[in-house]
Amino acid sequence: MLLTYYFWIKAVKSGSIMWSASCALAYFYMVSSWGGYVFLINLIPLHVLALMFTGHFSHRVYVAYSTVYILGTILSMQIPFVGFQPVQSSEHMLAFGTFGLCQLFSFIEYVKSKLTKTQFDTLFSFALVTVGFAAAGAGVVLWASGKIAPWTGRFYALLDPSYAKNHIPIIASVSEHQPTAWSSFFFDFELLVFMFPVGIYYCFKELTDANIFIIMYGMTSIYFAGVMVRLMLVLAPVMCVLSGIGISSVLTTYMRNLDVNQLKKSVTSTAQSSTRARRNDDSSSYPRKNEIAFGVVCMMTFFLMTYVFHCTWVTSEAYSSPSIVLSARSGDGSRYIFDDFREAYWWLRYNTDEDAKVMSWWDYGYQITAMANRTILVDNNTWNNTHISRVGQAMSSTEDKAYEIMRELDVDYVLVIFGGLIGYSSDDINKFLWMVRIGGSTEKGAHIKESDYFTPQGEFRVDKSGSPTLLNCLMYKLSYYRFGETYTEQDKPPGYDRTRSVEIGNKNFELEKLEEAYTTEHWLVRI
Amino acid sequence: MESFYRLPFNFVQCPNLKLKKPSWIRKPSNTTVLFGLLVSYFLVTAGVIYDIIVEPPSVGSTTDEYGHHKPVAFMPWRINGQYIMEGLAAAFMFTLGGLGFILLDQTNKPNMPRLNRVLMILCSFIFILVAYGATKIFIRIKMPSYLS
Secondary structure, eight states: OHHHHHHHHHHHHHOOHHHHHHHHHHHHHHHTTOTTHHHHHHHHHHHHHHHHHTTOOOHHHHHHHHHHHHHHHHHHTTSTTTTTHHHHBGGGHHHHHHHHHHHHHHHHHHHHHHSOHHHHHHHHHHHIIIIIHHHHHHHHHHHHTTSSBOOOHHHHHHHSTHHHHHHOHHHHHOGGGSOOOHHHHHHHHTHHHHHHHHHHHHHHHSOOHHHHHHHHHHHHHHHHHHHOGGGHHHHHHHHHHHHHHHHHHHHHHHHHHOOHHHHHHHHHSOHHHHHHHHHTSSOTTSTTHHHHHHHHHHHHHHHHHHHHHHHHHHHHHHSSSOTTSEEEEOTTSOEEEEOHHHHHHHHHHHHSOTTOEEEOOGGGHHHIIIIIOOEESOOTTOOOHHHHHHHHHHHHSBHHHHHHHHHHHTOOEEOEEOOTTTTOSSSTTTTHHHHHHHHTTSGGGTTOOGGGGSOTTSOOOOSTTSOHHHHTBHHHHHHHTTGGGOOOSTTSOTTEETTTTEEOSSOSOOOSSOOOOOBOTTSOEEO | OHHHHTTHHHHOOOOOOOOOOOTTOOOOOHHHHHHHHHHHHHHHHTTHHHHHHHOOOSSEEEEOTTSOEEEESSOTTOTTOOOHHHHHHHHHHHHHHHHHHHHHHHTTOSSOOHHHHHHHHHHHHHHHHHHHHHHHHHHHHHOTTTTO
């Protein structure tokens, strides 16, 4: 992505076909790796449009954009997943429209330079009436007949964040798709959140083509990072670029004010030469220019040093641990490792039939396939909403109904994650409401209503006051089987769930249709 | 050639309209756009989109041992969770820090009365240091294990 943008800026500045072609190649590399290429193919036309509005459109931009669009689109259509989308879907229409607009713009400029004013006016009105109306009519027909597909769900959710919440629970349930809170911004960027507006300010001070691009990239990516926390990674490069512009401009301005000789003199000399140094300040309207410049430089250095400490701390604490091996600090400060996930997957690998099918929530699909080497029903890449919904229905129904669904899906093992013994908060009971929502979102699951799983006061509770539907569903039974006799904490009754901090409501039940195959050491994974 | 270009106008007659672009539509100046961008930066970093979708309360509340309800300003321990007020406060600090640096750059203009310059420098230092310090304190309240 950054390579594409770099070549694009080079192409806009130089107007050469070589840089534009390199930009198209880098764009092809981006298309073949991530669906986020849609951001690129919309930002570059937006940049061209902005240049047109601010009057910076020149032959260099024309050459650059035409080359990039044509070569880039042809290359991107080589990827099977993209196929004919660049001419059919709404996400690519802006690029197409800007391409047409570029040609029109340049053609008009060319014709204007060759004709007299009256001749040009006649030609322009003729063209507008015939060709303009014909093109507009064709566009409307294509859009109304559905040949131009509207924005797909996952990109539409970026423009209208409430869409996913109301219509597509699967997209809304992914925790990376949640909107961003202020602490995520600060945690990932620290100093850069202060320097971002400064960089934008310095870009506004001299508006070149490249600066306009950076401003647009910055503002669009900060909006998208605010909509979805996962898109923080699109924001990160431009944050660094803009903050770098800001920091270097501040330092350049103040280093110029700094006169080291004067400072040395005032430190080592006597009182009389220090008063001479003070009188040497260039105008009385800028007192203590030197000292202030020195202060600013010291302050920036201090900020940059604390930024380094922050970054190394965050990386070591939050971004360095594997997600399936958990660790906690015990009372005396030593680290305690929970390796339950791998324990369960290895048990599956060596103690079950080779063609056994495992049903679990889709978060663990890839892990089971890779480590346990067993067939699963749903994983992170499953697009079949109905299938995932069926699994959700099985988890939310009573044991008998769930057994029918499991027989229909030919399931041998069910895997659930349970964190109540150790206080692990990302377990399946905490994710359960999403299973209910997704299960109830298709027609076979229409009898599953989210409100049935809440108490009459509207709370999600697993203790005695919990809703009976919740206390008898499959997920509850599989998670809390035999938990009612287990002591988890001192002075607490048996069956005390440490994650929800309550004593569970339905203890001492027996499973009728399923039997417990394996529970890991800390009860984290139950099969 | 002329007759060809006049062809559509045999069927279509242009209405006699006098259209003028309204005089109050002007290209916005740089400072206006910058101000608009800063406002949108404030709103986005405040987590306004998070507030709209997730609808957290304005401040949280806990009950202490006597049964009194005490307000909680910062949602503890969740990196991607906030109450509305804490989001707005943090975004205010971010924008304040940015403004401090922008002000610091403005102090280098050549013709400025001494009082203005001194006040501007003082203001910018205060903005920057207060914003940085306050944000560090906020994150320390939110996550007691920060930088330890």
